Amino acid sequence: MSARPAFDPRLCLVTDPALTASAGLERVVGQAVAGGVTLVQLRDPYAKGAVLLEAARRLKALLAGTSVRLIVNDRLDIALAADADGAHVGQDDLPPAEARALLGEHRLLGLSVTHQDQIAAIDPRGIDYVGLGPVFATMSKPDAAPPLGLDGLAAAAARLDLPAVAIGGIDAGNAPAVMRAGAAGIAVISAICGAADPGAAARTLRRTIDAAISGG
Numbered sequence: 001m002s003a004r005p006a007f008d009p010r011l012c013l014v015t016d017p018a019l020t021a022s023a024g025l026e027r028v029v030g031q032a033v034a035g036g037v038t039l040v041q042l043r044d045p046y047a048k049g050a051v052l053l054e055a056a057r058r059l060k061a062l063l064a065g066t067s068v069r070l071i072v073n074d075r076l077d078i079a080l081a082a083d084a085d086g087a088h089v090g091q092d093d094l095p096p097a098e099a100r101a102l103l104g105e106h107r108l109l110g111l112s113v114t115h116q117d118q119i120a121a122i123d124p125r126g127i128d129y130v131g132l133g134p135v136f137a138t139m140s141k142p143d144a145a146p147p148l149g150l151d152g153l154a155a156a157a158a159r160l161d162l163p164a165v166a167i168g169g170i171d172a173g174n175a176p177a178v179m180r181a182g183a184a185g186i187a188v189i190s191a192i193c194g195a196a197d198p199g200a201a202a203r204t205l206r207r208t209i210d211a212a213i214s215g216g
């Protein structure tokens, strides 16, 4: 049996400090979780450590008693200090083997893959899921790699021995095609954090994904 916590990759909310500033991070995450988000990734590339740690602790308290796992983007120190469920690293962050060694066997580790060429180097034993994208153009990550498109997503997902969580420009309109291309789930920033009603947006996305999974 795996030492890792069980997690559900269907609908990952990736947080954004600018988009959650007015409503408040916990409020947006709370509403999104009530709407059906299955995974939360705390992401703030420019936050000071103390601020990020405080946010991670607040989200951990918010998610306590739910099946929704908390992942911290890039900052393994914060993930460990806040006792989060895991961390997510990009291609330019701490390499996955080092990240796994620091995290231990009892936390989740996600890895971003932006291009097919990166797949051969992946050791699936140390990684729990891959964030694959951007699939489409995105306004939420200024330094994002060129979009994979649906064909690129399908080709990459087919080569992976891990759940592929598609990211980048995904909304309720294109989510069915993304799921049909082989994704195990989707990760979104603007489709939830940028929505007037994050709870309703999450509910619509979750319904859309579940329908796609059951062949609808």
Ligand code: TZP
Pocket: 014, 133, 134, 137, 138, 139, 140, 141, 144, 167, 168, 169, 170, 187, 188, 189, 190, 191
């Ligand atoms: N990594 C690849 S694309 C992206 C990240 C963090 C941003 C996704 O944001 P959105 O608003 O869902 O396109």
Ligand code: MG
Pocket: 073, 074, 089, 090, 093
């Ligand atoms: Mg990163």
